[in-house]
Amino acid sequence: MRQIDELVKVVAAELTRAVLAGRDSGAKELLELGDAAAQEIDFSATGRTRAPTACYMAGAMEYREIERIALTIMDAHGCHTTILYGSHARGDATSHSDLDLVCIREDGPAVRDARVVDGVYIDAFIYPEARLKTLEPSLLRLLGGTVIRERGGFGAALMAQLRELHDRGPAPLPDDERRALTIWSQKMLDRFRGQRGVDADYRRSFLVVQALEDYFVLRNTWFPGSKEAFAWLREHDGSTYALFERAACPGAGDDAFSDLVQAVYRSREPSPS
Structure with missing residues (x-):
């Protein structure tokens, strides 16, 4: 497989x-x-x-159609560079996948252009050049993306800078922050243990969501997003992946969440590279 x-x-x-x-x-x-x-x-x-x-x-869309939509959004916002990222760029898109774009223009406000085109959900982030002078970790989602159009090598240069940011890795998590995350996970367990109802179920769901991000944060690496995070766990830490599967099941018992917390917040290995 x-x-x-x-x-x-x-x-x-x-x-x-x-x-x-x-x-x-x-x-x-x-x-x-x-x-x-x-x-x-x-x-x-x-x-x-x-x-x-x-x-x-x-995937579900023809590439010429992706390009046509991207160029239409570029023109609407006066952009000079567009980058396709996400599942359509990776090549694992399905008929349910969004079309994820980042479009860059010289100036103007940062806006989010979300629309539906022929049944396809389009999610385009429009950034002025000034917004990209200091790269935020959230932009690492563009890695693995494809530059559809660019001016003066802007897209290629941006992708190279993002690769450097990724390779440097995040700053080490301070011990007090590490301890705070661990205490928070235990507090969440105590608040819903043995409880039923919408509030308790919400806390259970939120714990699973936050634990996935914290798994990577606690190991001093970038969180790659849920889809890629689960793929990494499935390949490199199958036991923890199985704990996420178990805790995410409707009606999971409290022991499923306790086991997940133990694996995520009290174990530091293996560490994603």
Whole structure:
């Protein structure tokens, strides 16, 4: 399965870049590469009768349509650079995936342009150049993205700066903050243990959500977002991933949350790189 997943991710991501860059011949070569490599894989164990098709790997939207929507939003806000990120850039989009964009213009306010186009949810963040002079950790979500259009190499330079920020890693969490997070997790357990009702259930749900981010924070690494965080856990820390699955199930018992807190807040290994 891992071999299949890696093939899908690599070919689909490179196919995205090739088509969005207008390199049709490169895209054709990548499709041929994917087809050839797929013949070396035994798909019988996956329940599939054939290798994933290009459309399956590429996600629900045609790349030309992604480009058309991105350019429409660029024009509406007077932007000179647009970056596609998220599942459509990674190549693991489905028919339910949002189209995530960051568009950059010389000046003006920062706005969020959320709309629905032909049943697809578009989430575009419009930033003035000044907003990007100091890079915030939230912008690390762009890593792995594709520059659709840029002026003067602005997009490529921004992506390089974000890679440097990522590689430096976050500042070490002070001991008092680490202790505060651990105490908070225990407080949450005490507040809903043995309790039922909307308030207790809300606290249970909130604990699961916060624990996922805190897992990475406590290990002095960037939180990559829920989808990539769960993927990392599934591959590198399967026991903790199983605890999240257990605690997230409706009607999970208090022991499920206690075990999750123990794993997230009282253990520092393994550490994401």
